[in-house]
Amino acid sequence: MEETQSGRINISGDKGIWLKREAMEPSTATLPPASTGSWDAFPEKNLEAVDIVVLVLYFVFVLAVGLWSMWKTKRSTVKGYFLAGGEMVWWPVGASLFASNVGSGHFIGLAGSGAASGIGATAYEWNGMFCVLVMAWLFLPIYVAAGVTTMPEYLQRRFGGKRIQIFLAILYLFIYIFTKISVDMYAGALFIQQALHWDLYVAVIGLLIITAIYTVAGGLAAVIYTDTLQTVIMLAGALTLMGFSFAKVGGLEDLQNRYFTAIASSHHGNSSCGLPREDAFHIFRDPVTSDLPWPGVLVGMTIPSLWYWCTDQVIVQRSLAAKTLSHAKGGALLASYLKILPLFMMVLPGMISRILFPDLVACADPEVCKKICGNPSGCSDIAYPKLVIELLPLGLRGLMMSVMIAALMSSLTSIFNSASTIFTMDLWRHFRPLSSEWELMIVGRVFVLLLVVISILWIPLVQASQGGQLFIYIQTISSYLQPPVAVVFILGCFWRRTNEKGAFSGLLVGMIMGLIRMVLDFIYLQQRCDEPDDRPAVVKYVHYLYFSMMLGLVTLVVVVAVSLLTEPPPKEMVSRLTWFTRKDAPAEDIPAAPGAPSPIPANGIHEAGVPSTVQLDISDGGTEDICSDNACALEGKKASKFTRLLLWICGMEREQKDTPKTAAELKREAAAASLEEAPLVKHILNINLILCLSAGVFLWAYFA
Numbered sequence: 001m002e003e004t005q006s007g008r009i010n011i012s013g014d015k016g017i018w019l020k021r022e023a024m025e026p027s028t029a030t031l032p033p034a035s036t037g038s039w040d041a042f043p044e045k046n047l048e049a050v051d052i053v054v055l056v057l058y059f060v061f062v063l064a065v066g067l068w069s070m071w072k073t074k075r076s077t078v079k080g081y082f083l084a085g086g087e088m089v090w091w092p093v094g095a096s097l098f099a100s101n102v103g104s105g106h107f108i109g110l111a112g113s114g115a116a117s118g119i120g121a122t123a124y125e126w127n128g129m130f131c132v133l134v135m136a137w138l139f140l141p142i143y144v145a146a147g148v149t150t151m152p153e154y155l156q157r158r159f160g161g162k163r164i165q166i167f168l169a170i171l172y173l174f175i176y177i178f179t180k181i182s183v184d185m186y187a188g189a190l191f192i193q194q195a196l197h198w199d200l201y202v203a204v205i206g207l208l209i210i211t212a213i214y215t216v217a218g219g220l221a222a223v224i225y226t227d228t229l230q231t232v233i234m235l236a237g238a239l240t241l242m243g244f245s246f247a248k249v250g251g252l253e254d255l256q257n258r259y260f261t262a263i264a265s266s267h268h269g270n271s272s273c274g275l276p277r278e279d280a281f282h283i284f285r286d287p288v289t290s291d292l293p294w295p296g297v298l299v300g301m302t303i304p305s306l307w308y309w310c311t312d313q314v315i316v317q318r319s320l321a322a323k324t325l326s327h328a329k330g331g332a333l334l335a336s337y338l339k340i341l342p343l344f345m346m347v348l349p350g351m352i353s354r355i356l357f358p359d360l361v362a363c364a365d366p367e368v369c370k371k372i373c374g375n376p377s378g379c380s381d382i383a384y385p386k387l388v389i390e391l392l393p394l395g396l397r398g399l400m401m402s403v404m405i406a407a408l409m410s411s412l413t414s415i416f417n418s419a420s421t422i423f424t425m426d427l428w429r430h431f432r433p434l435s436s437e438w439e440l441m442i443v444g445r446v447f448v449l450l451l452v453v454i455s456i457l458w459i460p461l462v463q464a465s466q467g468g469q470l471f472i473y474i475q476t477i478s479s480y481l482q483p484p485v486a487v488v489f490i491l492g493c494f495w496r497r498t499n500e501k502g503a504f505s506g507l508l509v510g511m512i513m514g515l516i517r518m519v520l521d522f523i524y525l526q527q528r529c530d531e532p533d534d535r536p537a538v539v540k541y542v543h544y545l546y547f548s549m550m551l552g553l554v555t556l557v558v559v560v561a562v563s564l565l566t567e568p569p570p571k572e573m574v575s576r577l578t579w580f581t582r583k584d585a586p587a588e589d590i591p592a593a594p595g596a597p598s599p600i601p602a603n604g605i606h607e608a609g610v611p612s613t614v615q616l617d618i619s620d621g622g623t624e625d626i627c628s629d630n631a632c633a634l635e636g637k638k639a640s641k642f643t644r645l646l647l648w649i650c651g652m653e654r655e656q657k658d659t660p661k662t663a664a665e666l667k668r669e670a671a672a673a674s675l676e677e678a679p680l681v682k683h684i685l686n687i688n689l690i691l692c693l694s695a696g697v698f699l700w701a702y703f704a
Contacts, residue, residue, distance in 0.1 A: 051398030058402040065229050090327040094334025096227035096318045103184035103411030111350030111384035115361050118280025120292045125342040129696045131309035136332030139310045142493050145582040151313050152426045158492045158577045159500035169426035176419045181455050188408030208452045211412045237403030238345035245352040262358045266365045274364025284704040296545025303552045304478045307486035313418040326681045336692050353383035420444045479548035480518040484510025487555040496574050502563030510555040
């Protein structure tokens with residue numbers, strides 16, 4: 001138990017903060033005599049001119065794709081900016097789903113986990129294979145029928161009131177800012193710092209500025225198109241490094257044999273610390289003493305995974321941008337197939353890195369580890385950067401650096417855009433319900449810039465976190481905060497009797513339990529394997545995946561009990577908002593009296609995604625645009641060339657072709673976004689669904 005709980009559990013979470021000292025002070029890493037051979041065999045390399053050229057070409061391509069997407073899409077409407085106009089086809093949607101999920105923390109975290117404890121962390125990736133398909137086939141039809149833009153907005157429509165929507169909007173923003181952004185940004189920046197020896201702040205600020213430019217300017221369409229380019233680069237670079245790694249180690253069979261002998265020369269032999277796990281090549285592990293118990297993997301891991309793939313704004317927003325439900329399903333299938341690859345692209349290369357650099361990656365002595373990478377618990381986090389810098393030839397190092405930057409930027413742009421959507425549509429419109437479209441567009445873009453500032457200010461706090469607790473506990477934080485939200489979404493979507501009182505009570509009880517356990521984890525830190533474990537029993541013996549199961553069960557009982565003891569939800573809180581009512585006739589289909597304003601849905605958004613405060617139907621069939629004073633003033637007089645250029649860059653131009661749509665046009669757009677699918681396409685998608693699920697089951701069974 002002590003061996004497996006020595007800090008390896010959470011390496012898959014996204015550590016990676018310990019590269020800095022090695023990058024800046026390689027000469028100070030005084031190793032035992034036996035270890036110097038490993039160091040000399042791979043002398044430290046730096047990026048050369050060819051690598052820099054590859055990096056520059058990458059940035060040119062990204063900016064070119066971003067500018068092209070700005071020309072192609074309508075960025076001056078709420079739907080155009082936040083949902084890419086609902087015009088995306090399946091392959092960029094699938095590529096964006098994969099790129100948004102696989103950040104720089106994945107490369108460092110998964111490879112480090114492979115180096116330390118084997119292939120167990122692959123379970124997180126293969127669990128996602130199934131959950132993304134559940135989202136496309138079960139959850140997405142409900143969201144499409146409801147006509148929502150954000151996930152907190154769906155719960156507001158489903159349950160009424162504002163407290164659940166605001167509660168979740170704030171929670172989502174908290175998770176994005178203080179976990180996802182900080183983890184990916186810091187891991188990616190340290191990777192760049194090790195290769196280029198840049199100052200950390202220079203690397204971070206430069207990346208954030210470039211990322212923010214095309215996120216602010218282009219909206220979701222620019223994010224999805226650039227994600228597609230970055231997915232291709234990520235796959236090409238990571239597969240290339242995988243080939244070099246296997247060639248160096250001698251293939252999969254040699255990897256399996258040599259991994260168990262990859263022990264640091266400084267290991268004294270009287271401790272289990274630093275030894276490879278006996279179950280390193282198994283995903284299903286002992287339910288009591290292992291780092292990833294198999295019941296927790298099957299159930300406890302699935303609950304947060306359902307939250308991420310089925311209810312997280314970053315993921316669902318990409319699927320809502322698809323032009324039809326069939327394209328959204330096709331994108332989910334592509335992402336599911338790509339999720340097979342992380343084992344081969346990241347985890348196994350991490351294990352190979354341990355074989356090639358055992359004295360560095362597999363160090364066991366706390367003092368030696370602290371000198372190598374600054375972390376007394378171990379240096380497995382440097383596994384992937386070591387392979388890139390030391391193994392790849394000239395030019396390919398630059399390509400792999402592009403891969404890491406691609407992973408970092410695709411994650412950040414996705415989070416920036418989704419967090420901006422939540423803030424604008426769920427919080428800002430709550431306090432200013434009569435906001436014009438112009439105002440919403442400005443607020444959404446300004447909030448992205450605010451996120452950039454917060455991210456930069458967060459760096460010193462990350463650096464100051466002794467022992468890297470924030471990164472060690474990323475996976476556990478997911479298990480403590482996400483299950484209550486996942487259960488409420490599942491019951492809201494698939495049980496009509498769920499009401500607002502039950503949902504809020506379940507969220508409240510679940511969040512209190514999760515926060516208590518999270519605080520206990522921060523107070524009672526995990527000891528190393530050679531130290532006595534004196535933590536409280538609830539922390540010591542209740543694995544975080546088991547706690548996730550308990551948390552989900554308690555939330556389920558509370559929601560069901562309170563819902564049954566209180567009044568059922570009214571019909572308008574159920575119609576077109578659950579799986580069984582998704583095909584109900586929409587209220588907008590009821591004919592309106594001549595001259596009356598068009599009906600306004602509860603969420604204030606027409607099917608076209610434009611705020612109802614912006615457009616009012618007039619009796620003669622035209623439309624009246626209610627704009628803000630600034631917008632009307634700019635339209636009433638000719639703006640300067642500089643002002644027009646600035647407005648175009650921000651997508652705030654007002655052209656005749658972008659004028660508000662008539663009721664007939666709105667109806668046509670609503671029909672295009674219906675739940676109907678062509679029979680042939682539907683059969684092809686369902687056949688692929690069966691094939692993909694079969695592939696997933698085979699992989700689980702083979703590596704179990």
